Amino acid sequence: MNSRQMSIPVTEQIAHPTRSELDLSAVLHALSDPVRLMIVAELAKAEHEYTCGSFALPVTKSTCTHHFKVLREAGLIKQRQQGTTRLNTLRRVDLEARFPGLLETILQAADDPELAVADVAAR
């Protein structure tokens, strides 16, 4: 695909589950990976959209892309295409509406620097 094709807006082609389609098992599975949990924790603190490359993650680019796909399909993040990059935001409002308190409680449980480093290093 060349850069002219990529410049066509393709937001509609990126599939996202609706709020009512959010599935608890899929959400928990998506967050059960330490790298994905770290991405979500970073997005929770972010004030703007992030690209995959914005994160200093201990994984390859293709693994990073995979993790973002899992997060999107589980309904944790919204992705939109801008040129050749995908911008990511957390679906905090949808998640809170569907599963009240869940995301915040998991982020609090994860908010232990010693724990987070140990978990990711073990992968």
Place this chain on the structure above:
Amino acid sequence: MNSRQMSIPVTEQIAHPTRSELDLSAVLHALSDPVRLMIVAELAKAEHEYTCGSFALPVTKSTCTHHFKVLREAGLIKQRQQGTTRLNTLRRVDLEARFPGLLETILQAADDPELAVADVAAR
């Protein structure tokens, strides 16, 4: 193994992670399966120990045994041997101490009869 051998107490042989060893990723992974989440929800309501066979689960006995093993290894349940059966209890106090509010929030998110039935039926 015959029944005489099975009558020897083997509680010490069943490995459980300590409270400080409880790992968030392992806990979320264990709960990301609808059948395991259903088991945990039942144990959360229970006032006594449950055997694997006590649950009306839509899975075979060996799958059920596997699910209980995953739950034990993630630190969600405590298992003890009594004769030929394993008795299961939820490690609610340990989980609350390690990850405050996590179990209750997930159980509340799961406490949607329509959702739970749909999830399990889809497997």
